[in-house]
Amino acid sequence: MTRSPQTRTFQKFETFGKFGSANLYSFAAAFYFLKEETHPILKKKISILGSTGSIGTQALEVIEANPDHFELEAITANENADLLIKQAIQFKPNLVVIANEDKYQKVFDALDLLDIKVYAGENALCHAAELEEVDVVLTALVGYAGLKPTLRAIEAGKAIALANKETLVVAGELVTTLAKKKRVPILPVDSEHSAIFQCLAGEYSNPIEKIILTASGGPFRGKDKGFLTDVKKEQALKHPNWDMGAKITIDSASLMNKGLEVIEAKWLFDLTNDQIEVVVHPQSIIHSMVQFEDGSIKAQMGLPDMKLPIQYALTYPGRLKNNFPRFNFMDYPELTFEKPDLNTFKNLALSFEALKKGGNQPCILNAANEIAVSKFLEDRIGFLEMSDVVESCLNKISFISTPNFDDYVETDKETRILATELIN
Numbered sequence: 267m268t269r270s271p272q273t274r275t276f277q278k279f280e281t282f283g284k285f286g287s288a289n290l291y292s293f294a295a296a297f298y299f300l301k302e303e304t305h306p307i308l309k310k311k312i313s314i315l316g317s318t319g320s321i322g323t324q325a326l327e328v329i330e331a332n333p334d335h336f337e338l339e340a341i342t343a344n345e346n347a348d349l350l351i352k353q354a355i356q357f358k359p360n361l362v363v364i365a366n367e368d369k370y371q372k373v374f375d376a377l378d379l380l381d382i383k384v385y386a387g388e389n390a391l392c393h394a395a396e397l398e399e400v401d402v403v404l405t406a407l408v409g410y411a412g413l414k415p416t417l418r419a420i421e422a423g424k425a426i427a428l429a430n431k432e433t434l435v436v437a438g439e440l441v442t443t444l445a446k447k448k449r450v451p452i453l454p455v456d457s458e459h460s461a462i463f464q465c466l467a468g469e470y471s472n473p474i475e476k477i478i479l480t481a482s483g484g485p486f487r488g489k490d491k492g493f494l495t496d497v498k499k500e501q502a503l504k505h506p507n508w509d510m511g512a513k514i515t516i517d518s519a520s521l522m523n524k525g526l527e528v529i530e531a532k533w534l535f536d537l538t539n540d541q542i543e544v545v546v547h548p549q550s551i552i553h554s555m556v557q558f559e560d561g562s563i564k565a566q567m568g569l570p571d572m573k574l575p576i577q578y579a580l581t582y583p584g585r586l587k588n589n590f591p592r593f594n595f596m597d598y599p600e601l602t603f604e605k606p607d608l609n610t611f612k613n614l615a616l617s618f619e620a621l622k623k624g625g626n627q628p629c630i631l632n633a634a635n636e637i638a639v640s641k642f643l644e645d646r647i648g649f650l651e652m653s654d655v656v657e658s659c660l661n662k663i664s665f666i667s668t669p670n671f672d673d674y675v676e677t678d679k680e681t682r683i684l685a686t687e688l689i690n
């Protein structure tokens with residue numbers, strides 16, 4: 267078996283699990299040891315699940331700019347065959363997967379003369395996540411569909427660059443337990459979690475007092491329920507600071523994104539619920555903060571640009587010089603902070619409650635929200651009704667205190683059925 271230098275580096279650590287009580291996710295803590303050594307950024311072989319999306323296309327820009335550091339092994343899409351073909355012709359990965367099997371022939375025909383394997387379907391997606399040559403799997407696909415391939419990648423010992431927050435929302439305990447067992451790092455891509463991760467560098471023995479997740483407040487910050495009753499998807503899709511996929515943009519507008527991120531943070535950094543605070547920061551310059559036990563707060567700042575957290579997850583623990591636009595304090599004379607309005611934006615309160623109740627509640631929250639968002643995007647329900655659907659599902663679907671994988675699959679299925687019935 268041939269191993270890349272990076273894989274060997276991952277396997278060098280024997281310190282795993284030493285820092286469980288230090289509030290740091292133990293494998294991440296183990297990686298801080300690497301910081302003590304010199305660590306050239308070795309060439310990594312990458313598989314991108316969801317290469318045609320907002321995160322996926324930005325990741326390809328990072329890879330394209332750094333051919334000495336990255337090699338693209340596999341790319342996948344759901345149904346955007348045209349873009350997937352274009353990416354395959356440009357980057358020539360070894361494997362291309364289209365999840366929607368109806369699009370297989372089109373992709374196959376287009377890439378027939380190139381030395382590229384083309385597969386289709388859900389199993390093929392998992393195959394792209396566990397290819398032997400791959401060092402890092404970037405999970406840039408959206409929603410619950412990310413759970414299974416992420417678990418398969420962890421089983422196969424791949425480092426995970428995690429953009430797909432829904433994976434940790436649905437099954438955080440299962441995923442992190444498996445990652446610890448397999449000694450696989452989960453490197454955050456989500457901007458807030460990357461910020462926290464960057465603040466923790468060099469702090470492996472210092473317990474966290476709390477983390478402060480910043481929220482932009484979305485396009486409807488300061489609005490009341492009367493205003494929100496009639497808002498349309500075109501308004502909700504106009505995020506003030508970030509250009510992202512449709513689902514996360516709606517989640518940002520409803521503050522569900524922040525709710526999902528609270529749950530994501532709990533699992534990534536091994537926090538208790540009361541160690542997580544949300545502060546609205548409309549400029550999205552401070553991406554999040556960590557407060558340590560001596561009261562000191564560290565913040566990570568920069569212009570809102572996902573290429574930086576994507577690149578950091580792919581080069582960690584090193585940093586790579588780039589020409590991304592730089593932040594200038596003189597352009598932002600005011601950085602402001604507000605309390606989130608939990609009464610108007612009920613999703614954030616529901617997320618904290620689901621986290622507190624635990625078990626399959628976050629899985630229910632996620633599935634109901636995925637249905638609600640897709641129906642809102644089809645103009646089938648109003649903006650505020652999305653939270654009502656989520657709340658009803660949380661109250662009606664049977665509670666399972668210690669779910670296994672099959673329980674999550676069943677909970678997701680049942681919740682989608684109920685949420686759809688509630689809307690029709």
Ligand SMILES: NC(=O)C1=CN([C@@H]2O[C@H](COP(=O)(O)OP(=O)(O)OC[C@H]3O[C@@H](n4cnc5c(N)ncnc54)[C@H](OP(=O)(O)O)[C@@H]3O)[C@@H](O)[C@H]2O)C=CC1
Binds near residue numbers: 513
């Ligand atoms: N965009 C951003 O800036 C940020 C995103 N994230 C998270 O990253 C993830 C991706 O977000 P984003 O890039 O915005 O999403 P997009 O909707 O832009 O892209 C989603 C990608 O996933 C693919 N996909 C969608 N559904 C499926 C499915 N059922 N099976 C397989 N592949 C699928 C899409 O393929 P196709 O193009 O063919 O539909 C596309 O490649 C989300 O979890 C999001 O919360 C986190 C922080 C910031």
Ligand SMILES: CC(=O)[C@@H](O)[C@H](O)COP(=O)(O)O
Binds near residue numbers: 481482518
């Ligand atoms: C870029 C990113 O990480 C998004 O999750 C972003 O943070 C959304 O912003 P808000 O949810 O704070 O509006």
Ligand SMILES: [Mn+2]
Binds near residue numbers: 456458527
């Ligand atoms: Mn985020």
